[in-house]
């Protein structure tokens with residue numbers, strides 16, 4: 183028989199825990215409603231009732247023998263809570279994942295897509311790479327990106343994306359320029375603080391600096407007038423930064439909202455990078471911006487080494503704040519800077535190893551679902567870039583289903599940041615978070631409806647149904 187004083191403690195405690203569950207899940211439901219996630223609203227509401235009910239019943243009732251059940255339930259709850267918050271599986275990445283060679287830009291799909299049949303460039307490329315001819319002919323036979331006849335065809339959205347892409351094109355020749363004055367910066371820490379602050383003020387979400395390494399640069403230029411020339415970049419540092427892709431536009435992937443947003447963020451990152459490079463040149467140091475369609479560096483590798491995240495299963499940079507739902511640009515320079523430390527966050531790799539949501543949803547089956555493999559001396563995942571790009575040419579957009587369903591892509595707010603904190607802290611929490619993401623958002627989340635203002639276009643509605 184439990185003494186009266188114990189019951190006097192147990193009953194309010196049970197009520198407090200029950201109310202805690204109820205309020206936390208009600209809050210999750212409200213946030214989900216704001217995020218237009220109907221399934222998450224339903225699950226949160228249901229769990230708010232189911233999880234809080236036993237505690238409230240025990241705490242508020244006069245049931246005979248309830249004290250034993252209360253003790254058991256509260257002990258179980260405490261143990262489960264403790265198990266979830268005790269740090270575990272937080273080891274740092276220790277294995278050497280330095281790429282052994284440099285990537286030839288001519289081999290990436292964007293470069294191969296620009297090859298025109300009948301030109302010397304085309305003949306030379308396939309003479310040197312005959313094994314790529316059949317797969318490339320296959321994507322060339324399809325409508326192509328932003329083309330009429332593609333399955334996601336949406337005339338207004340394609341026109342808008344095309345307009346943004348054309349604006350990005352204006353930026354491409356502006357990546358370099360002369361250095362007019364003698365070097366003026368004497369304090370690398372001071373200028374670094376200014377550059378980071380200015381970049382964030384212009385809309386970047388994260389900024390980092392790394393020393394420029396050999397494997398950061400392409401071996402050979404694959405686009406533009408310098409096609410086929412070796413990449414020579416005589417710079418010591420690289421500044422990488424990210425901008426956020428709108429959750430609303432990404433959630434509609436693979437419909438046309440995704441390609442509008444991709445180009446929009448290429449424009450945003452490009453405009454920041456070009457100004458930043460110009461600023462540095464104005465201080466007397468050579469600097470080059472690396473923007474969409476005019477890169478000399480492999481941006482995800484630079485960003486990883488600058489401490490902005492890790493490379494995940496889908497081969498993209500996974501940032502702690504927004505996962506892969508970002509776009510990147512880089513500025514390289516000779517100006518003396520202070521390099522940031524790479525984050526070496528193993529928890530993202532561990533999460534990707536267990537999650538596999540992107541691999542399961544990818545309509546082109548381009549993302550591997552197994553463990554990381556040794557590729558060119560580095561353990562990593564490698565996507566099938568040909569399968570991915572061929573799908574883009576069929577649907578007309580850059581797809582982005584992998585980015586839209588990634589659990590790390592949820593908005594950067596208190597609710598999801600608490601989950602991110604738990605994911606970083608404990609391997610048990612990571613396992614639970616993967617299951618919870620499936621429960622709240624679906625194992626195969628449906629593509630969201632386009633924003634209202636886009637759905638006023640009847641053709642867009644037809645293609646997305």
Ligand code: SF4
Nearest residue numbers: 494534537538540588
């Ligand atoms: S969906 Fe899952 S496996 Fe894919 S990148 Fe995101 S966290 Fe990793």
Ligand code: SF4
Nearest residue numbers: 544546570581582584
């Ligand atoms: S963009 Fe689409 S096709 Fe490409 S890897 Fe992601 S889900 Fe697959």
